[in-house]
Amino acid sequence: xxxxxxxxxxxxxxxxxxxxxxxxxxxxxxxxxxxxxxxxxxxxxxxxxxxxxxxxxxxxxxxxxxxxxxxxxxxxxxxxxxxxxxxxxxxxxxxxxxxxxxxxxxxxxxxxxxxxxxxxxxxxxxxxxxxxxxxxxxxxxxxxxxxxxxxxxxxxxxxxxxxxxxxxxxxxxxxxxxxxxxxxxxxxxxxxxxxxxxxxxxxxxxxxxxxxxxxxxxxxxx
Numbered sequence: 001x002x003x004x005x006x007x008x009x010x011x012x013x014x015x016x017x018x019x020x021x022x023x024x025x026x027x028x029x030x031x032x033x034x035x036x037x038x039x040x041x042x043x044x045x046x047x048x049x050x051x052x053x054x055x056x057x058x059x060x061x062x063x064x065x066x067x068x069x070x071x072x073x074x075x076x077x078x079x080x081x082x083x084x085x086x087x088x089x090x091x092x093x094x095x096x097x098x099x100x101x102x103x104x105x106x107x108x109x110x111x112x113x114x115x116x117x118x119x120x121x122x123x124x125x126x127x128x129x130x131x132x133x134x135x136x137x138x139x140x141x142x143x144x145x146x147x148x149x150x151x152x153x154x155x156x157x158x159x160x161x162x163x164x165x166x167x168x169x170x171x172x173x174x175x176x177x178x179x180x181x182x183x184x185x186x187x188x189x190x191x192x193x194x195x196x197x198x199x200x201x202x203x204x205x206x207x208x209x210x211x212x213x214x215x216x217x218x219x220x221x222x
Contacts, residue, residue: 012197013149014204016057017169018077018160020069021046022188030103032069032162033096033131039072046189046212047076053191053211059083060155063148065091065162073189074160090144093162097131121179138178141168149196169194173203187212 021043025032039047054077064074066087078085099107099118108115117125123134141164148157163186170184171177173194185207193204 011153012195013152013155013157014193014195015145015149015157015159016054016059017166017192017194018050018073018158019163019166019186019188019190019192020065020067020073020160021050023069026188028103029105030101031096031099031107033093033100034067035100036067036069038068043069043073043188044076047073049211049213050189050191051076051079054158055079058156059158061148061152062086062158062160063088063091064160065089065093065165067092067162070160070162074158077158077160088144088148090140091159091161091165094134094137094164095127095130095132097127097129099127099131100129121181123178134178137164138168138171141165142172145169145172146196166192170203170206173201 021039023032023037023043024040025035025037026043027040050073059081060083062074062078062081062083062085064071064085064087066089070091071085071087074085098111099115102110108119111128114125114128118127121134123138126133126136145159148159166186167182168178170186170192187207187209189212190207190209191211192206192208195202195204
């Protein structure tokens, strides 16, 4: 895996994307969405390991989702760096509506039709119970990442968020459509690099978990 972080073009913005460390609900394969679940002990250890792996990296700015599982991970990485850690609510996980708090198996049994559309990555159908459609969720994530990249042209930026956010980011950078099944991993606390330059996104490296002993992957299509 190529983890070279040299800037071939000084005008570009290179973003290090990190999914938050593990939570108890991750271990249970339970849909969290906007429910504010803390890191478990493994997640805290993962955040510390990720912080050590990035200790020699300089970031022009650091951003985090406002949910505590992401913010705690970001705080560990931010450490004693001089830049403030900025909170960006648009980096929150997708709102999963009536699925939130349920395991995938429970959601499929209680709401079979809605879950089938969710599993099939129906991009236009909102999840019942004030949930977001995949298209609406992706639009807010892309808007947030694009604004961050434009704001920090020529810099390296840290973004700590959630599995669904990273799913959108990978597809954005790799040119993959939203509706297709996921064919890449999104481990807790792994390192992922994308770049924005001259209005275009590019995938640099993905899923580097060499600093981690074990990390759960985001469930496919979640």
